[in-house]
Structure formats: structure tokens, C-alpha cells
Amino acid sequence: MAEHIEAIVASQKDRPEPVTGKGFLLSVAGVVLRLALAQIVVNLLISATGVGLLNVAFYVYAVWLLASFMRRTVAASAYTLKESTLYLQKLLGDSTTSVVEIPLHAIRAIRPVAACERLKLSYRQVTVIDARARAPFRARLAFFLSLFSARMARMAAGKDAERVIGYAIAFDEGGRTRCCVFRPDEAFCAALQETLPEAFGVDDRMERERTTLWARALQRAFPALYPQVKPLVDEQELEQARAQARVQKQKKKPGKEGEQLVQQGAARRRRGNNGQAK
16 A cells, blocks of 8 residues: 655745855854853863863863854754644754654644743743744843842843744643744744644643742743743732731821820820929
8 A cells, every 4th residue: 555645734944044244254253252252261260270171161162152153044944734744844054953743633732932931941841943933142141130130130131022033832742741942934824723723822831839939030020921830929919918017007006086185194194293293
């Protein structure tokens, strides 16, 4: 029997935006500057500690930095929606570096992702297919600052905190929920919505009783982005506490009649004391 070949419902290839000559030179200069600063730091640490193996950290950082540079300038992605499977591919030049195959029946939700949403709070494993769908530097800085100040985190994120940077696909694999982030265009989104109407646009995040301190800090800084995280301070409980404090404060204050009686009693005692003195 001939093997059934799935028909392609929709496909998309997302290539990085072409880099201008000036932009390329600035990017290269930034990479060189970062490597130079990293080398200086490593040399200082080696002089202070005498551990020569710290050079390995520099080499690891250099490889990571160059790989990030390649992803931004050369790497592309390709998405293929078939009758029963969704294929998400990372491309480097003409070669495919990785492929994620997702059976359509395993998909739980497909929803937009905001710049300041940290998906690892909801899913144990997150794979970013398109580098442009990764949280920008300002968002990552806001994640760190949220542990110290919600206001500082919002200032670091700026006005783009809720800007949509891609779509998240939550699906079941091996008894666990995984997540992939990609950047479908309008046509591909329409095909997904038509093929998976029960999953497209669904927010699968559930409120949990126990959450990490980091998750609660992010919820305090960006409450609209973390509806599944239990707040550090419940607004209803806070209002009840304020109302109770107002009641206690009123009880401590004597009324006008009480104040007049106290004043009259004090005056009578003063008059009595004056009479005894005479």
C-alpha cells in the first residue's frame, strides 16, 4: 500500500531583515567590544584568583556571542502546516539546524506572547524558533529588576512591555507541556485558526496555589501579563485591612461630646483645687 502523503495546508518562510552596511559594521563593532571587555574581566579574575581555567568561560561566552550574532543576521525559520502535523524549522543558510514536529491533536493552545511575558513561569521547556520572537534585552532587564522594584521593572521595559513579539504553541509531549515560540504571519494565523479553532487564541495558563517569588514579583510589575500568578498582596484583602484600620482609628479618637465632658471635668477639678488652696 502506498504511504499516505499529507497535504500542505499552509507554509511560511521567515527570513531575517537584510542588514545594511552601516548596521553590519556596528554589529561587528559591538561584538568585538564585548569580547574585549570580557577578556579584560577574565584576566582580572585570573590575576585575583590564580585560576587559569577561567579562560574557558571566555571561550564559552565568545561562542555564545557569535552564535547569537549569526542568529540575528543569517538564521531564518520555516513553518509548514499539514493535515495532522505542524513543522517548525530553524534554518541557517540553506541547511536546517533543528525541526520541531507537533501533532495537531497534541496542541492545547496557540496565543500571542508579549515582550515582558516570561514563558518559563508556565512551561518547563520553551523553544524559541525565531530569534526575533525572543524577549528583548529591555524585557530581560525588567525580569531581573522586578525582584527589587516593580516601578524600576516597568521603567526598564518601557512602553513595549505588552507589545506582541510572537505566538506561543503549548502542546503535550511525553506527559509534559512544552512550548514553542514562532512568528506566523496573518495568512498562517488564519490557517491555524481554521484548522484548530478550539485551540487558537486560548490562554491555557492556570492559576496556581504555590508560585515562586520571582513570578509574584513579575505579577506585581506587570499584572496584565500574569493572570495565572497569585498576587503577593490580594487587593480585596488589602482593602479590608484598610477599612479595619480606619475603624480602629475612629475608635481611638474620642467624640466631641466626650471631649467636652473631659474638659468640664478638668475645669471642675481646677476650681476645687483653687478653693482648697484659699
